[in-house]
Amino acid sequence: MLNNTGKLRGKIAIVTGGGSGFGAGIVRKFIAEGAKVLILDINQADAEGVAAEAPSGAASAIKGDVSSELDWQMALKLVLKEFGGLDVVVNNAGVLHTSGPSIDLDEEEYDRVMTINVKQLFWSTKVIIPYFTSNNRPGLFINTSSISGARPRPNLVWYAASKGAVNSIVFFVTLGSLSYGYSASIIASTLGQPEFLKYFKLREGIDDNATALLGATNGLFQTGGLLGALAIGYCSDRFSRRGSILISSAVLVVGGGLQAGSVNISMFLVMRFVTGWGVGLIVGAVPLYQSEVSPPHSRGFLVGLHGVLIGSGYALAGWVGYATYPMKGNIQWRLPLALQVVWPAMLIAGTYFLPESPRWLLQQDRTDEALAVLKRIHHDVKDPSGNFAVREYHAMEEQFAIDKRMGDGTFKELVTKPHNLKRVVIGFLTMFGAQSTGTLVINNYGVTLYSNVGYSGRVAIALTAGWVTVSILGNYITSLFVDRLGRVRFMIIGFTGITCVLIGEVICLALLETRKSFGISAAAIFFLFGHIAFFSSCIDATTYIYASEIFPTYLRAKGLSLSLSGLFLGSLVYTQAAPSALSAIGWKYYLIFIVLSAAFVVVLCLYFPETKNLSLEEIARLFGDPIAVELSRISDKDAEAFDVAIESSQASKQTVQHMEKV
Structure with a gap:
């Protein structure tokens, strides 16, 4: 038995299901460690019995249903009255259903298991988090799950699903964006791994085609990405938004696994193409889904998290490459590449728990399902009757009726009608413009660039990893402020900043050609980091938000598909040319990115409409389309x-x- 150390002295907790079983054990241990505990349990007698065992004033009990908002509010009031605060919430309450085949389980029993095992997480956070934030308390939630969530037991499938939902809530939404960021970035450190270059004979002097093959590793990836981006529109409309995420993940698993197992350069290059195809699919599927399930006032934040997790994938890839650099043998490069399959594999397993996009359901005339999903995902404690969700649904329904009268939702319609063609041009330029900053060139050839300013080997790989790590904070800044400041203003600031830092970078690189100086090298590094700071905080996530919201529902998947083709076309052109260009003209290659970034500032100011805080249906007005209801302006x-x-x-x-x- 563990010794009591008093490490919870002064802490106050709510424990659900604390009247028996594991919950009672948690209560007793918390009290033994010095905490005060409120037991929230449906069985009041059991809860009071456990509370009575505790020293005077250390525990209290309340009868309550963990799936009820009102009972959580009562529990919060009581714990504040009895103990004067709250630090920890332990969501322990849970139930099993009758053991047996899934087809024998009735709906009432299913609802009971899901409501108690999962809904308590929703209401506990909804009720308690405002208390933590308004009182500046670093609160902690502990959610009791079960091994059944990952390893289901026979005849208890829906109990396992309810426990798996706990894990899915915590992990799922990050996986698609993380998969893209990691797969797109891992080649940067791989190209700096000595064992990789040795295995495939890619060192200069050993293979005369080394430079061309290194360019092909990025070129084929971006070509696959371009084809994937063009395909995601069809996939998302044909197989649903969730279905397209599943397809994307499966392609990434195959491509990443066989890339890590490549036995020759031909196999490696083919699998780079396949992985790129999967990345092109997933980078469209995730923001498309996010934009269609997010409420207008927080859509920028929620879709912006796509950028945060892309940045996290970039950073993870960089640091994994740094960690494996000292390893000997092929594991030095095979292990980082093999990790590509982890996140899409988890995504495949977790997609089951996602609701389908209500807008896609509406397109399929599954109206009752669309309304039910919208009520569930846009529920707000300030609007318990769900009036806003109902209004939003009917605005969507009426707008969709208008849209259907305007066209049939084909690719041809996107490019033959002026108001839609304007959207396509703006969406394409948004994504192509982001790549015209040179960010992907710096990321993928970072090791080479740092070598040019005097840093090589593991130091260069560490600088590459540090560079992409900055993008996590930058994208998070975007997600926090893009709904306030606006999409277009953010991008104007970003492209202006990048133009300035690239000018500084070019000056440093030009000076280093004639004289070596630690100060100039340090300044060059500073400007490279300034580049990613502006890109990640103002452009990266913002471009996905903007491109995913400017198209009407019946054209959104195909419109986003054409927009993302700009991302991969730009990436293909710039990264394929980079090895030869950097070798032949050096720093002068950056002049292209300076000119294009400056030009894009002008284009943004003149032609790009602002979309912040408008519903997806209201954005149609900015392009001259009729709209049904302006919910953002309704009195x-x-x-x-x-x-x-x-x-x-x-x-x-x-x-x-x-x-x-x-």
Whole structure:
């Protein structure tokens, strides 16, 4: 038995299901370690019995349903009244269903398991987090799961699913973006691994085609990405938003696994193409899904997390490469490449728990499902009756009816109608412009660039990893402020900043050609890091947000697909040319990125409309399309009138349905 150390002295906790079993054990241990505990349990007698065992004033009990918002509010009030604060919430309560085949389980039993095992996480965070944040307390949530979440037991499939949902809530949304960031960036450190260059005979002087083959490792990846980006529009419409995420993940698993197992350069290059194809799919599938399930006021933040996790994938790839550099043999490069399969494999396993996009469901005439999903994902404690979700749904429904009258949602319609062609051009330029900053060239050939300013070997790999790590913070800044400052303004700041730091970088590189200086080398490094700071904080995530929201629902998947082709076309052109260009003209290659970045500032100011805080349906107005309802500008009086209209519409539909049945 563990000794009691008093490490929880002064802490206050709520433990659900603390009247028996594991929960009672947790309560007793917390109290023994000096904590005060409120037991929240549906069985009041059991809870009071455990509380009575504790020293006077150390424990209290309350009867409550963990799936009830009201009971969580009562628990918070009581713990504050009894103990004066709260530090820890232990979501321990859980139930099993009757053991047996899934087909024998009735809906009532399924709902009971899901409600108790999963919904308590939702209400505990909804009720408790505002207390933690408003009182500046570093609160902690401990969610009790089960090995069944990862390793289901026979005849308890839905209990396993409910426990797996706990894990999915914590891990799932990060995986698609992380997969893209890691797969796109891991080649940067791989090209600096001596064992990789030795195995494939890619050192200058050993293979006359070394430079061309190194360029091909990036060129084929970007070519695959371009084809994947063009395919994601069809996949997302044909197989659903969730289905496209599954397909993307499967391609990434195959490409990453066989890339790590490559036995010759031909196999490696083919698998780089396959992995690029998967990346092109996933980089479109994730922000498309995110934009369609996010409420208007926080869409920038939620889609912006795509950029945060891409940056995290970049950083992880860099540091994995740094960690494996001292290793001997082929594991030095095979291990980092093999890790590409981990996150898409987890994504495949977790997609089951995601709701489908309500806008895609509406496209398929699955209206009841669309409304149910929208109510669930846009629920707000300030709007318990779900009025906003209902208004949003009917605005979507009416807008979709307008959109259907305007066209049939084909690629041809995107390029033949002026208002849609404007969207395509803006979306394409947004993604192509981001690559015209030279960021991917710096990322993928970072080891070479750092060698040019006097840093080589493991130091160069460490600098590459540090460079991409900056992008995590930068993208997070975007997600926090892009809904306030605006998409276009953010990009203007970013492209202006990048133009300035690239000018500084070019000056340093030009000076280093004639004289070696530690100060000039340090300045060159400073400007490279300044480049990623501006790119990640103002451009990276912002471009995905902007391109994913400017198209109407019936064209969004295909429009985003064409927009993302700009990303991969730019990446293909610039990275394929980079090895030869850097070898032939050196720093002069950066002049292209300076000119294009400066030009893009002008284009942004003149032609790009601002989309912040508008619903996806309202953005149509910016391109001259008719819209059904402007929810962002609706007054309380108009909202009431809209609610009456909705009720009348629903009543009419019910009457028609009744008459049809008669």
